[in-house]
Amino acid sequence: MSEEEIGQNQDADKAGQQVGTSIKEFGQVATAPAPSSNLHVLNIIGQIEGHTVLPPQNKTTKYEHVMPQLVAIEQNPSIEGLLILLNTVGGDVEAGLAISELLSGMTKPSVSIVLGGGHSIAVPIAVSCSYSMIAPTATMTIHPLRLAGQLVIGTQQTYEYLERMQERVIKFVSEHSRCTPEAFRELMFKTGELLRDVGTVLVGEAAVKAGLIDAVGTLSDSLRKLNELIAIRRRMGTNAEGAVH
Amino acid sequence: MLYTIMPIEMVFGAEQSVGQNGVDGTVRVPVAAELQGIGVLxxxxxxxxxxxxxxxxxxxxxxxxxxxxxxEVVYGLRMKVGR
Known part of the structure; x- marks a missing residue:
């Protein structure tokens, strides 16, 4: 507890120094200098947009916006932790996996919190962080991949392609959570729970029980966890690569 | 390939308003730009x-x-190439 308090005091000192440097570097004084944060927040919303630009009625998170930001966060010495806010219906498999792989490859601690919904390709993103949380009322839908606009799988090759795309998701999720590939596949193909489809809807605690998410929590819980992970990383030497994970 | 709970017909809906101008002369599809070093749409x-x-x-x-x-209406944006 006392260690945490010391950590927060250090943060306040650091924030003061940063305001000082920005005045020096840019030669201008901000009208209302907001206290700079050692935590950055990445908002992943709507559809995760991949190689195809989606029609404008979709709210989207674009990978070309998110991926360089993750690199910048990893490199910026004044950023010590990353909070991922997830409220997304899914989206492009490769874009989702790309974001997940970047997140899992960061040395800085990251905490994800699923709010509202974290469905389909949001599942690998949620589990890719150092620690994952879900709001008590948030849901995660786990279902098989579908081919856009195709109700019938016509050829063996189509089936195998779909199967291999699905395996990529299952592999990532099982490697970054407590959920085994078998258990995840079972959730994916469960019948009788979804209206038009096969799959499972996990609400809050159920996602934790399934081994996908680490804990049910709120904003303050996720920030507390992130500060805890930052304190551990500081103790182990701030810039040591791969210090936490 | 999409992996989403949204029905495909909702993702690729019939409504196509790309490039159409709204009543106040603004383009309806937001574009990426930079304002004081911050990325914005x-x-x-x-x-x-x-x-x-x-x-x-x-x-x-x-x-x-x-x-x-x-x-908010802002000035001094730097437009990014592409969307």
Missing amino acids: CHPMPDGSARLERLLSTDPADFLRPELSPG
């Missing part, structure tokens, strides 16, 4: 200003700046 207006749609920043402090809140 905005609706450019004919006079060179733009209406902010969304901040792409990861710094939570940027979201507390009233002049950067969604709907």
